Amino acid sequence: MPPIGNLNYSGEHHFLMQERTAICARGLTKRFGGFEAVGAIDFDVAEGEAFGFLGPNGAGKTTTMRMIQCASPRSGGDLRVFGLDPATSPREIKALLGIVPQENNLDTDLTGRENLVSYARYFDIPKARAEDRVEDLLGFMQVREKADVVIESLSGGMRRRLILARALVNDPRILILDEPTTGLDPQARHQIWDRLRTLQAEGRTIVLTSHYMEEAERLCDRLVIMDGGRILARGAPADLVRSRIGRYVIETEQTDAVRACLDRHGIGYEEGGESLHVPVDDPAPVSKTLLDECGAIRLSTRPATLEDVFLSFTGRRLRE
Amino acid sequence: MSGENLGRRAWIVWRRNLDVFLKTWRVNLLMPAIEPVLYLLAFGLGVGAYISDIDGVPYIRFIAPALVAISVMNASFFECTYGSYVRMYYQKTFDAIVATPVSIDEVIAGEILWGATRSLISASLMLLVLVLFGVVALPSSLLLIPFAFAAGLLFASIGMCFTSIIPNIEAINYPSFLFITPMLLFSGTFFPLDVLPGVLQTFVLAVLPLAHVVNVCRALTLMSGWELMVLGLAWIAVVTPPVFAIALRLMRRRLVV
Ligand SMILES: Nc1ncnc2c1ncn2[C@@H]1O[C@H](COP(=O)(O)OP(=O)(O)O)[C@@H](O)[C@H]1O
Ligand SMILES: [Mg+2]
Numbered sequence: 001m002p003p004i005g006n007l008n009y010s011g012e013h014h015f016l017m018q019e020r021t022a023i024c025a026r027g028l029t030k031r032f033g034g035f036e037a038v039g040a041i042d043f044d045v046a047e048g049e050a051f052g053f054l055g056p057n058g059a060g061k062t063t064t065m066r067m068i069q070c071a072s073p074r075s076g077g078d079l080r081v082f083g084l085d086p087a088t089s090p091r092e093i094k095a096l097l098g099i100v101p102q103e104n105n106l107d108t109d110l111t112g113r114e115n116l117v118s119y120a121r122y123f124d125i126p127k128a129r130a131e132d133r134v135e136d137l138l139g140f141m142q143v144r145e146k147a148d149v150v151i152e153s154l155s156g157g158m159r160r161r162l163i164l165a166r167a168l169v170n171d172p173r174i175l176i177l178d179e180p181t182t183g184l185d186p187q188a189r190h191q192i193w194d195r196l197r198t199l200q201a202e203g204r205t206i207v208l209t210s211h212y213m214e215e216a217e218r219l220c221d222r223l224v225i226m227d228g229g230r231i232l233a234r235g236a237p238a239d240l241v242r243s244r245i246g247r248y249v250i251e252t253e254q255t256d257a258v259r260a261c262l263d264r265h266g267i268g269y270e271e272g273g274e275s276l277h278v279p280v281d282d283p284a285p286v287s288k289t290l291l292d293e294c295g296a297i298r299l300s301t302r303p304a305t306l307e308d309v310f311l312s313f314t315g316r317r318l319r320e
Numbered sequence: 321m322s323g324e325n326l327g328r329r330a331w332i333v334w335r336r337n338l339d340v341f342l343k344t345w346r347v348n349l350l351m352p353a354i355e356p357v358l359y360l361l362a363f364g365l366g367v368g369a370y371i372s373d374i375d376g377v378p379y380i381r382f383i384a385p386a387l388v389a390i391s392v393m394n395a396s397f398f399e400c401t402y403g404s405y406v407r408m409y410y411q412k413t414f415d416a417i418v419a420t421p422v423s424i425d426e427v428i429a430g431e432i433l434w435g436a437t438r439s440l441i442s443a444s445l446m447l448l449v450l451v452l453f454g455v456v457a458l459p460s461s462l463l464l465i466p467f468a469f470a471a472g473l474l475f476a477s478i479g480m481c482f483t484s485i486i487p488n489i490e491a492i493n494y495p496s497f498l499f500i501t502p503m504l505l506f507s508g509t510f511f512p513l514d515v516l517p518g519v520l521q522t523f524v525l526a527v528l529p530l531a532h533v534v535n536v537c538r539a540l541t542l543m544s545g546w547e548l549m550v551l552g553l554a555w556i557a558v559v560t561p562p563v564f565a566i567a568l569r570l571m572r573r574r575l576v577v
Binding site: 032069071072073090091094095097099101103105106107108109110114118119121122123124170 | 329332335336339340343411412413415416417418419420421422423576577
């Protein structure tokens, strides 16, 4: 890592590159014409952690990933990957990254194995070493038996596994996964999660985007919730749930009488899809109030989840 | 970015296209070999029966080098329009490659090198047929092979410029009908340039690359017309580098967003 004096850093944010910082963004901004897709976001990804970008469609997740992977130049702010600037050291950065893009882009003119072998050439990996590595990766991702068939005949899960295998040919220090399991069945999804945990245990840094709460909750040490190009919340999933919602959510009837009663008692609530959501730490007194004083009949109490946090920050408006 | 590096990594991209080409080499090699046979039969025997000779050259010998020139043009131009557009837009091959240490400039340079290689392959197969028909001079005609690569760089770069600006794949029809087809007919291919009005001749020699490629090919297969060959080589040498640079620049503008 270069000394700080070599960073040639300009701007009003002054920060120190810490030894263990994999990715550091300050005021990171992306504009497409007049439209601001990512608006001055700050985040730090520590080496070895699994870091998530959680957000609805159009939040700016892909745009952020593309800036990190040197595919898209930033419009403003500062960005460093292991202390290197994507604007001036794209080759060095890309050599350290493994990319799983949102859209599958396996080479359909080649088989799975040929995809991996030809990909290794772009990283200047010598042929013999590449072939060994490809064999290992086909095994690791459990795609070996389908490695020699045309890509068109592969299932979505198989393609995703091949792309992840491809992202690993250069033994990357950071894996960037843009919606790694969107559209996959539960079996395929669990298998990918399992592999990602193994990769993290090997010391790799994992950066992923998702709009699956379960995925973020299971995989991410820390995450940010993004919407409209901004970061709305950040933290460890459990801490976010605890601080924003509490321990439990009571779901009850969506009637005006119940709303008025909750307002009267100064108890906060959110409009759920088919019920009112009342976040609480201790469900007993609020349940009693609801039953005895608000005339609520249907009540159910469940642990608070990341989804509650997500919806409370991003609202229920439908996205593109 | 050093030139040596741009070159080396571009050849890795080129290699990917070669690998795919070789997977179906039988079809890929058969097509360009059949085409000249058909042309030679139709034009040489059919049309040629009504034309005794042009400037003392039998008609079939007159059009033979033009057939090579046309195949050089078609191979690289269509490789870097249809072929590159499909890889760029539908297959997302370029996106996948630029996620590695390879840059977008190197991807485009590799595609253009591959387009030129397609020209070289086509010209070689065509030359083989023409030699079998005994309508080209030897050994000078062997120089058509390296020349096909050089001329292919030009047509590939031109094709890549169009690829960088077209909104969809159907739009390739515009350069194809408005540029390639007229050029194919009016570049001294099937009739000599000097039957055209003087001002049109000047226009053709000023702006139509195929006219110069035909002149070079014809000099090599007929062993005459050396001044035109020198003019042609100079024209190609001057025009290719800027067109190549423009192709890279336009592609960067399209893909780096
Ligand atoms: N190349 C582009 N040109 C213009 N707008 C874009 C481009 N790419 C993305 N956007 C816009 O930027 C916003 C964020 O997009 P994206 O990063 O893909 O969101 P996400 O991945 O979170 O769904 C969206 O409104 C999208 O339409
Ligand atoms: Mg996205």
